Amino acid sequence: MRHWLMKSEPNDFSIDNLAAMPNGTDHWDGVRNYQARNLMRDEMRVGDPVFFYHSNCEQPGIVGLMEVCREAYPDFTAFDPTAKHHDRKSRPENPSWLMVDVRYLRHLRRIITLEELKPYAAGPLADFLLLRKGNRLSVLPVTPEQWGFILALE
DNA sequence: GCCAACGTTGGC
């Protein structure tokens, strides 16, 4: 089992939006980065735990927990000319982009902010991809040690 | 709104 962190802009899709879905479940569409796509395709499995991270907002940070509940399948929003992340090069018979389904588990009792995590880049979170300068991956692996350390901050 | 750090595109 692998652990993950997935980013979403709360103005676009927040953890509250996910929690409000039927069964707390939704597809995670809009990933348009090959490295992130390959991670979803090759590494993500049903039952993997995921941090829900709010990015590009007033208080960037980890806000809750979810789990993968369906493995990678074509991101149909890429086929839709009216969709925000439409990609005309992606065809249904040969999809460029994939997504997984995720299920809401719970909010953290408080937001574990990026600001709070940053100092640990000098210690327990030295290799945490989220804290790497210039990192823009929206789907990234978290080691069991990193996962445990971060959750213990809650 | 600014801008650093990317990733992608396309001319050559």
Next chain:
DNA sequence: GCCAACGTTGGC
């Protein structure tokens, strides 16, 4: 294959 131009991400 190189690399400049461009677009995007995301913190601040």
